[in-house]
Amino acid sequence: MSLLVVGSVAYDSIDAPAGKRGDQLGGSATYFSLAASRFTDVKLLAVVGEDFEQAHVHLLEKHRVDTGGLERITGGKTFRWSGVYSEDYTSRTTLSTDLNVFEHFAPKLSEDYKDAVNLFLANIHPALQRDVLDQARRPRFVACDTMNLWIDTAREELGAVMRRVDLLSINDEESFLLTGLRNIHLAAERILEMGPRFLIIKRGEFGCALYAPGRCFLIPAFPVTNLVDPTGAGDSFAGGMMGYLANCPTVDFEAIRQAIVVGTLVASFAVESFSVERLAGFAPDELRQRQARFQDVTGWREVVLPIR
Ligand code: AMP
Numbered sequence: 001m002s003l004l005v006v007g008s009v010a011y012d013s014i015d016a017p018a019g020k021r022g023d024q025l026g027g028s029a030t031y032f033s034l035a036a037s038r039f040t041d042v043k044l045l046a047v048v049g050e051d052f053e054q055a056h057v058h059l060l061e062k063h064r065v066d067t068g069g070l071e072r073i074t075g076g077k078t079f080r081w082s083g084v085y086s087e088d089y090t091s092r093t094t095l096s097t098d099l100n101v102f103e104h105f106a107p108k109l110s111e112d113y114k115d116a117v118n119l120f121l122a123n124i125h126p127a128l129q130r131d132v133l134d135q136a137r138r139p140r141f142v143a144c145d146t147m148n149l150w151i152d153t154a155r156e157e158l159g160a161v162m163r164r165v166d167l168l169s170i171n172d173e174e175s176f177l178l179t180g181l182r183n184i185h186l187a188a189e190r191i192l193e194m195g196p197r198f199l200i201i202k203r204g205e206f207g208c209a210l211y212a213p214g215r216c217f218l219i220p221a222f223p224v225t226n227l228v229d230p231t232g233a234g235d236s237f238a239g240g241m242m243g244y245l246a247n248c249p250t251v252d253f254e255a256i257r258q259a260i261v262v263g264t265l266v267a268s269f270a271v272e273s274f275s276v277e278r279l280a281g282f283a284p285d286e287l288r289q290r291q292a293r294f295q296d297v298t299g300w301r302e303v304v305l306p307i308r
Contacts, residue, residue, distance in 0.1 A: 003033045003246045004113055004139075006045040007122025007235070008102065009052070009070065014274060017089065018228040021220045024275040025056050026124035027079065027147065033234035034241025034280050035266045036120075038065040039286075042247040043113055045132065047105045049076035053281035062279060069113055073223050076101040088226055090204070097149065102128075109135040118246050121165070121236060126157040126272035133164055136165050141251045143167035143197075145238055151177045162194035169258070184209060185216065198256055200241075202234055210260055212253050220261060222268035222294055229274045233267045236279055240266030251269045265290045 007029030033042045040126045043066040051071060060067050077100040083092050107128055114137045121129040121144035129144060138140075144165045149192035150158050152173060162168055168191065172184055176196075181187040184201050188211040191199050201210040241256070241263035249256045265287055270279040 001040070001056070001117040001122065001140075001246045002034055002043065002115070003040050003242055004043045004045060004069075004109075004116030004132075004136070005120045005122055005127065005239075005242075006107055007120075007124045007145075008079050008081075008083050009044075009046040009048050011051075011081040012231060012275075013080070013095075014231055015033045015082075015084040015095075016229050017085060017087055019274070021229075022275045023080075026028055026081065026231060026275060027237045028124065028232075030032050030060070030276060031066045031235035031270060032120060032122050032239040032242075033060060034063055034276050035263075035270070036243035036246070037065050037239075038266070038284075039139050039240070039243030039262075042066065042114060043069060043244075044109055045109065045113060047071045047079075047101045047106045048075060049077075049078040052078045059276075059280065068110065071105075083231065085230070087212070089230060092230070094149075096120055103284070107131050107135070110237040110275045111116055115289040117141075118242060119143070120238060120242050121161065122238070123147065125148050126154050126161045128255065129148060129161045130157060130164075133161065141245065143169060143242060145169045145234065146174065148174055148177055159194065162191075166251070167198040167200065168196040169200040169202065169241075170232070171204070171234065174202050185211075188216070198253070198262065202237065204230070204233075207264065208237070208260060210253075212256060215253055217253075217257050217260075219264060222290060223297060224262055224268050224271055227271055227275065228272045231274075232276070233271050234264075236270035237263035239263075255299075261291070261294065262271050265294060 008027040010027030011023040012026035082095040118187040119139040175187040179187040241259040244262040246260040269282040272278040
């Protein structure tokens with residue numbers, strides 16, 4: 001089933017303990033597309049500037065990403081983001097965000113894009129997420145991501161989007177910003193009241209939690225030992241998850257439980273290199289092996305409790 005993503009296509013500059021990289025291919029929609037395209041065909045809606053390299057368009061196309069919705073602005077400059085990671089990778093600070101061509105972006109869905117069955121609103125200004133929602137005809141499942149910048153500066157627009165999506169995917173800091181609650185389970189209850197039917201709270205190396213009213217499912221992250229650049233982990237997670245769900249006849253709590261395992265495994269590749277190198281390059285067998293390892297790491301049998 002078709003899957004449409006709207007989000008950023010970017011050049012990122014990263015300062016991480018593993019090294020520094022300038023102007024590497026990034027962006028929420030880029031990571032998402034390359035992850036999801038392992039499981040289904042993806043339609044990409046985004047904007048880039050004249051400086052966007054043709055080789056990067058080819059990379060997306062090689063992965064069967066439909067770039068018909070990737071608008072190129074003559075004379076414009078591609079979105080740029082830069083960030084620095086702490087010595088132990090536990091925190092990331094944004095150094096700069098240059099919206100460039102995104103400042104005047106007005107998403108326009110072609111007839112084909114309007115009929116997408118599954119829709120992912122990757123991290124981008126909530127007003128743009130809303131514009132896409134307004135044009136989509138009748139998607140059966142809509143998920144969305146966001147970030148602290150939009151929670152701080154566009155909370156009302158974000159609230160309106162949250163009321164219209166099936167699933168919201170955010171990290172624990174963002175759940176705190178949205179609710180003021182440090183306990184993620186309490187925060188989840190509050191966020192579900194804001195609109196989405198399902199909620200995922202990502203916790204970096206500690207994994208993620210899936211919530212629906214009265215239900216919760218928790219998994220750890222895949223045990224990665226060669227962490228290089230966590231940029232795009234969340235988007236790759238979402239891409240793996242939505243790519244899997246696009247293959248499911250129905251999307252319910254059980255399907256999403258499976259989907260977040262796929263997302264977790266895919267994200268584990270994304271963080272092993274700068275940019276999209278490992279994400280775009282891992283082999284299907286490597287994914288199968290990681291699933292077996294993850295099953296071993298997380299599986300447990302019922303304990304016969306010697307309780308007195
Ligand atoms: P993640 O590490 O999953 O949070 O995603 C990082 C990606 O998000 C980077 O490749 C950035 O280009 C992109 N990004 C960062 N800030 C923004 C923003 N304000 N709007 C859209 N995309 C962004």
